[in-house]
Every structure is written in C-alpha cells, then in structure tokens.
C-alpha cells in the first residue's frame with residue numbers, strides 16, 4: 258500500500274540556553290518515515306526524545322526548521338495560508354493524552370461530534386444526527402441514545418477518550434495521531450481503547466500511536482519507530498524489532514520493561530545523560546550509555562541503515578553501513 | 590557505573606515478626622456533603638525485611654492506606670476505626686510529638702513526585718542535615734558526612750550535596766528522596782508510586798537499587814503502584830486492592846500463576862505481554878466504582894464475569910453479602926464467594 262503521509266528529513270530546533278550562551282536544542286532531527294492506510298505505526302522513546310514534537314509538526318501546530326511532510330504527495334510543511342492548513346487538518350486528526358482537558362465541559366457529546374462535521378462541511382443539520390449516532394457506535398459508546406446527550410463530567414475516563422476518538426474520526430480523516438492516549442486511563446480500561454484502535458484499522462486510517470509503553474505498542478501496532486535524542490534510531494515491524502532489537506538503545510529499553518516474569522534479573526545500565534540533543538557534537542548520541550561503543554562512534558554520526566530486509570537502525574556496530582544508507586533511496 | 594547484585598530474594602526466611610500490622614483499618618474522607626470510605630476494613634501485615642506490594646487502580650485507596658500507616662492523614666481524612674500496630678503498639682492513639690519521632694525513624698515515605706518532597710530553594714545537603722538533626726543530636730558536619738554516604742548509597746556523587754533540586758534529573762531527585770527516607774534507618778519504607786513519573790530505563794535502575802539496598806540493609810517495604818507487572822518482579826508478597834478493600838493477597842509468584850479473584854485475573858489480563866503470542870485481551874468491562882456510593886455485596890459484582898443469575902443462591906450472595914478475605918491456601922487469601930480452598 259502506498260503511503261498517505263510521508264515525512265522526509267524532518268527537523269525542528271528550539272533555542273535554549275541563555276542570552277550569553279545560546280544553544281540549539283535539536284528536538285527533532287532528520288526524521289524520515291511513512292504512514293500507510295490501515296496500518297498502525299508506533300512512535301516510542303523516552304521522555305523528551307521528541308515524540309510529541311513530531312506529532313505537533315505533523316499536525317502543523319509547529320513549523321519544521323527543515324524537511325518535508327508530504328500528504329498524498331504534496332508538501333504541506335510550508336503551507337502558510339489558513340485555508341490550506343485547514344484543508345490538511347481535515348485529513349489529519351489528533352487524539353490527546355488527557356481525555357479530561359480535551360473536551361469542553363459545557364458541551365454535550367453530540368455537540369462535540371457535530372462541530373467537526375460542520376467545520377469541515379461534512380454533514381448538514383439533518384444528516385448530522387445519523388452521522389453522530391454511527392460514530393458513537395463505531396467507538397463502542399452504546400446505547401447511543403443514552404450517551405449522546407451527556408456532558409463530559411457524566412462520563413468515565415475511558416468513555417471520554419472514546420468521545421475524543423469519535424471526534425477525531427468525525428471528518429473521515431486519512432491520518433490519526435494519538436499521543437499517549439491511554440496513559441492517563443485506569444489499567445483495566447486501557448485494553449478497551451487499544452482494542453478500539455485495532456478495530457479502526459478497518460477504516461483504512463493510517464495511525465500514528467505515540468507511546469512510551471512498548472508492550473502496548475506491540476499489541477496494537479504493525480510497525481515501530483524508536484526515537485532517541487531527537488533521532489529515529491530503529492524502525493521496522495514491531496514484533497521483529499521487539500523480539501530481536503538491533504539498536505543498543507532499543508535493547509536497553511526492552512530489557513527495562515517489567516514483564517512480571519524475570520524477577521528483576523539485573524541488567525547493566527550505564528550512566529549518561531539521556532536525550533543529549535543540545536548542540537549535539539558529531540558521533541552517536543547514545544555513545545555514553547552504550548555497551549557496544551567503538552572508536553568511530555565518537556567521531557561520526559551513524560546513519561539509518563537497512564541491516565536486514567525491513568529492519569533499519571542507526572548504529573555503526575549493529576547496523577554497519579554496507580552499500581548505501583536508506584535515505585539515499587527514494588521512499589517506496 | 591554498573592549496577593549488579595547477586596541476591597534474588599525469593600521470600601525472607603519463614604514468616605518473620607511483623608514490623609507493622611493493620612487490623613480492620615477504616616479510613617473515611619468526611620465532608621459536609623458526603624463521606625467517602627477510602628479504606629474499608631483492611632488487615633495486612635508486613636514482616637521485617639519483606640517487600641509487600643499493593644496494587645490497584647487509581648482511586649481504590651492505595652495512597653490513603655499508605656498515608657494511614659505513615660500517620661500523615663490530614664482532615665477531611667480520619668481513621669474511623671481499626672488499629673495500626675507497630676511492634677505491637679497501636680500508633681493511631683499516639684500524640685503529635687510522639688508521632689513526629691515515629692515518622693522517619695520507624696517508618697519513612699517516598700512519594701510519586703520527588704519535587705514535592707524536596708524544598709526547591711534549599712541545597713540537597715542542607716535538607717538532609719535538617720532532617721537528620723531534627724531527630725538526632727549530631728553536629729552539622731557529621732550530618733553532612735552521613736548525607737554524603739547516603740547519596741553514594743543510591744549511586745549519586747556526594748558532591749551533589751551542593752546541588753539544588755532543579756539541577757538534578759527526575760531520576761536523581763527520586764533517588765535523593767529514597768536516600769533521605771533511609772537516613773534514620775527505618776524498619777519500614779513506604780513507597781507510593783515512586784517510579785510512575787519516570788522513564789522505564791530510569792525506573793528499572795531505581796527498582797534494582799531498591800532491591801539491592803533492601804537486601805543489604807534489611808528494611809521492609811510497602812510498595813504502592815498500579816503497575817502489577819512491576820510488583821510481580823519486585824515484591825515478595827502482593828496485595829490487590831479494589832474499592833477500598835484488599836480482595837486478594839499471595840506471594841508474588843503464586844499470585845501470577847494462580848490468581849483466584851476475578852478482579853485479579855482481569856487485572857493480570859489487562860497488561861499486553863512483551864513476549865509470546867499477541868492474543869486479543871479483554872481487560873475488564875465497566876469502570877472502577879465511586880467510593881461515595883460503592884456497589885452492594887461484592888463491590889466487584891457489576892464488572893464480574895461470574896456474576897450471572899445462573900446460580901440464584903450465589904447471585905443473592907454476590908449482590909447482598911460482602912465477601913470476607915479468607916485463607917484458601919498457605920499465605921493465600923481471597924475475598925470472593927465463588928472461591929473456596
């Protein structure tokens with residue numbers, strides 16, 4: 258399936274430090290990936306690694322410092338006119354972490370869902386009701402009649418998140434970006450939301466699931482992107498990446514997850530500052546924490562290399578550069 | 590630096606003398622409009638050198654229970670009935686001054702937000718000194734010396750005594766707070782979601798360190814979290830809380846392999862696995878109840894897959910009679926009408 262959203266060399270820097278010693282934070286640095294219809298791509302990594310900044314760049318809530326965001330083949334990264342941005346946003350919707358903050362306490366569920374229908378000119382007054390009912394059913398908010406007229410405070414956290422999902426689906430988007438959609442929900446109701454995301458694949462939506470929870474990524478996603486200090490360090494099919502990670506950071510991340518089985522068998526954790534993306538020097542950003550580091554790691558920045566078919570990593574040792582790096586070839 | 594330790598304690602030898610025993614503890618939040626019973630008749634004991642895990646969903650009463658053990662409940666919270674026995678003595682009846690000494694020396698606490706526990710405008714070293722000197726007659730110099738040792742114990746360079754909290758990373762701040770909790774060598778350390786706000790690698794580092802320190806120093810731990818898979822790795826014994834009650838308690842491995850309460854089963858089935866086949870999970874239908882108006886009978890009955898009308902006699906008990914926590918096997922207690930030994 259061809260990509261609906263393609264990101265090429267996306268970067269965003271922020272000024273940091275004081276006036277006397279200004280520095281640049283490379284929050285997102287040369288990120289390239291593609292989202293395809295009917296597939297869920299997980300974007301994982303530790304806090305501050307740049308996940309949400311990628312999400313905001315894709316939504317055009319932030320303007321990239323460089324790079325392209327191709328939607329259906331057209332670069333939207335430099336769109337300035339409100340009309341263009343709005344047209345793009347109709348197709349690219351967002352689900353936020355906080356199901357409480359993202360809904361308006363004074364509006365009913367129905368009103369929340371009718372608004373995007375109106376803004377994007379999808380349904381007239383008459384059709385709107387039927388469309389809202391269908392949306393509620395799609396996200397499992399049944400019986401529809403008893404939910405539609407409720408206010409957010411009358412719903413549980415999980416129900417609110419379902420409303421947020423229904424709202425994101427209202428305009429028939431091609432792409433949905435969910436930034437940590439379950440992290441604020443109770444443990445026992447998270448699975449329900451994950452199952453819903455899995456079911457939504459049938460709608461041929463391309464999903465970007467931003468998370469720091471690898472197990473949930475494995476549960477819902479097809480592919481995974483692992484970020485470290487603003488860069489993608491590994492990408493590939495989620496089951497393969499988690500079963501047989503290439504990048505030393507991915508390995509550390511997986512080994513750290515409690516899985517209830519290993520009885521805290523000690524793993525080696527090296528000290529080092531995470532997410533060192535302020536005025537980064539050449540070399541690998543993971544080098545201070547890496548058990549496999551060799552001399553070249555401090556001198557040259559590793560490129561993303563396809564080490565095995567479909568398996569891409571940014572590491573001199575586990576994904577050595579052979580012929581050409583993946584970005585030299587046009588994305589499929 | 591590499592963290593490594595060799596001991597993987599299965600469980601402390603035999604059933605050791607309890608450090609703390611909760612007997613039928615009831616804690617209410619009493620406001621003019623309503624009363625919320627956040628802890629409802631909890632009995633639990635923690636042995637010397639034992640790590641006991643307390644798991645449950647948000648709002649089920651975990652923190653309230655921890656705060657009650659630490660004796661730091663503030664109005665509108667009140668201990669309505671029951672006892673908190675420390676070395677056999679009920680601390681609920683103690684006076685303020687006695688409690689001040691009891692805290693930190695006998696039992697200390699680590700909270701989720703280290704930032705709230707630390708004073709932002711004071712160097713970490715001075716915070717240690719104040720705390721130590723409030724309890725012991727030692728010189729400032731000696732207290733600072735000890736603070737340095739404590740920092741090194743949790744893997745932080747002692748020169749960081751001069752740092753202000755904001756100059757430390759989140760993981761380092763949490764380790765400072767853990768070091769502080771250990772300063773007076775308490776018998777029990779209560780940890781309330783100490784790693785929830787941290788990244789998984791940092792969390793792992795801290796958990797390994799807690800386990801290492803605990804093995805070395807022998808204090809008991811009450812570890813509170815909503816992350817059951819974490820507890821199954823860390824704790825010797827795990828208690829599951831639902832709507833103010835403990836509904837199951839067992840050694841960690843047994844709870845993982847032979848959970849008996851339907852809520853525990855549901856909770857275990859709510860964590861997607863990191864290995865093995867990916868099967869569709871169901872989680873638990875519905876949502877945790879509002880403690881201001883908990884369901885009748887078994888509090889889990891509105892969400893329980895076994896609460897059907899197939900067996901009328903059982904159904905009547907499920908909706909009308911509160912199941913008691915009963916021993917069903919060695920060290921395994923369950924509160925469910927359907928479960929028998």
Ligand SMILES: Nc1ncnc2c1ncn2[C@@H]1O[C@H](COP(=O)(O)OP(=O)(O)OP(=O)(O)O)[C@@H](O)[C@H]1O
Nearest residue numbers: 271282284302303304305306307308309310311469
């Ligand atoms: N508007 C901004 N101005 C300056 N720095 C920013 C801004 N937005 C983000 N950053 C910085 O960019 C980096 C990446 O932040 P981002 O929010 O994308 O991380 P994240 O991976 O989503 O983390 P988390 O898991 O904590 O949500 C961080 O160092 C952050 O402080």
Ligand SMILES: Nc1ncnc2c1ncn2[C@@H]1O[C@H](COP(=O)(O)OP(=O)(O)O)[C@@H](O)[C@H]1O
Nearest residue numbers: 618625627646647648649650651652653654880
């Ligand atoms: N200060 C307070 N006033 C009133 N109710 C409270 C207060 N603190 C907690 N509660 C209520 O007590 C119950 C248990 O809360 P808590 O012990 O914090 O749960 P947990 O730690 O398991 O998330 C919840 O219903 C909560 O809303």
Ligand code: SF4
Nearest residue numbers: 541544547554572573
């Ligand atoms: S490039 Fe070198 S330092 Fe970086 S992850 Fe690979 S081996 Fe480690």
Ligand code: SF4
Nearest residue numbers: 887890893895925926
């Ligand atoms: S007592 Fe009945 S309703 Fe309650 S948990 Fe047991 S089986 Fe379910």
Ligand SMILES: [Mg+2]
Nearest residue numbers: 308309310436
């Ligand atoms: Mg984020």
Ligand SMILES: [Mg+2]
Nearest residue numbers: 648651652653
């Ligand atoms: Mg709590």
